[in-house]
Amino acid sequence: MNIIVLIKQIPDIEKNIKITVDSKSYSINRQGIPSIMNPADKNALEYALCIKDQLNATVKVVTMGPPQAEAVLREAMSMGADEGYLATDRSFAGSDTLSTSLVLSKAIQEFCDKPDYIFCGHQALDGDTGQVGPGVAERFNFPQWIHVRSILEIRPNTLLVDRIFDGFQETIEIHSPSMVAFVKNSNLPRLPGLRNLFWAKDAPIKTITNEDLKIPPETIGISGSPTRVVRTFKIEMDKTVIKKNIETGNELLETMLEKIGEVK
Numbered sequence: 001m002n003i004i005v006l007i008k009q010i011p012d013i014e015k016n017i018k019i020t021v022d023s024k025s026y027s028i029n030r031q032g033i034p035s036i037m038n039p040a041d042k043n044a045l046e047y048a049l050c051i052k053d054q055l056n057a058t059v060k061v062v063t064m065g066p067p068q069a070e071a072v073l074r075e076a077m078s079m080g081a082d083e084g085y086l087a088t089d090r091s092f093a094g095s096d097t098l099s100t101s102l103v104l105s106k107a108i109q110e111f112c113d114k115p116d117y118i119f120c121g122h123q124a125l126d127g128d129t130g131q132v133g134p135g136v137a138e139r140f141n142f143p144q145w146i147h148v149r150s151i152l153e154i155r156p157n158t159l160l161v162d163r164i165f166d167g168f169q170e171t172i173e174i175h176s177p178s179m180v181a182f183v184k185n186s187n188l189p190r191l192p193g194l195r196n197l198f199w200a201k202d203a204p205i206k207t208i209t210n211e212d213l214k215i216p217p218e219t220i221g222i223s224g225s226p227t228r229v230v231r232t233f234k235i236e237m238d239k240t241v242i243k244k245n246i247e248t249g250n251e252l253l254e255t256m257l258e259k260i261g262e263v264k
């Protein structure tokens, strides 16, 4: 069984570091900001490794990013992934979700054999569109299962999964081949094992450029991306502090309604 896990390296925005956006390109300034594996991708990887533990699957991790994105592949391999693939090329930079999913799909098709499952995170914490997994699934013509929060049962060619969708809890039987997108915190990812940690440090990682993929340049990177961020701005909030002695809940409610009325 061949399981592909899509892994994105993102700035560590959970660490309360001030993130700024470049005023010309409107992309995130990543210099000097520590990077991590997108948390939901770690959950997706953990589920892939659980399948590997039970069914002897091969787990391949794939990322598109700058050369330093190799670090998240090595981290995934230290957790137990078998192979790492890094799609990196200056012409990929600035891709939107359409061209990101094109590059990832082509890389998988060319180098990773036919997948039984493609796992990914439901959303990346930085771009946050939730479109890349479905974009890849479309290119493989795979059914796509998003919002998945746990795998209840692993059977050959079938997974029983659980998700909350549209206010309903659903238990679904998923058959391979399929794309499954897992929500953040859906499991407790394992820590790297000592032997894997040493192996992953120097294990070969396949670097893939556009010379390998031969994707027409007009469909990748900033110029090939139909979606562009044209403006980002911080929302300024007016804050006024009003101090007043209030004795009862009703008095509080009346005061609030009065103030809301004043600012319309």
Ligand SMILES: Cc1cc2nc3c(=O)[nH]c(=O)nc-3n(C[C@H](O)[C@H](O)[C@H](O)COP(=O)(O)OP(=O)(O)OC[C@H]3O[C@@H](n4cnc5c(N)ncnc54)[C@H](O)[C@@H]3O)c2cc1C
Pocket: 006, 007, 008, 009, 026, 027, 028, 038, 040, 041, 062, 063, 064, 065, 095, 096, 097, 098, 100, 104, 119, 120, 121, 122, 123, 124, 125, 126, 127, 128, 129, 130, 131, 132, 133, 227, 229, 232
């Ligand atoms: C502030 C900001 C706003 C943006 N808004 C948009 C927008 O509105 N529309 C748009 O098309 N693009 C947008 N982008 C660009 C977008 O971030 C990139 O296209 C990015 O490559 C993928 O989108 P995402 O982060 O939304 O991923 P999501 O679709 O949220 O990611 C879901 C999952 O797909 C996988 N995945 C995503 N990217 C990669 C990758 N590079 N390598 C491997 N796996 C991956 C991961 O498993 C991830 O958990 C924006 C970028 C920024 C910085």
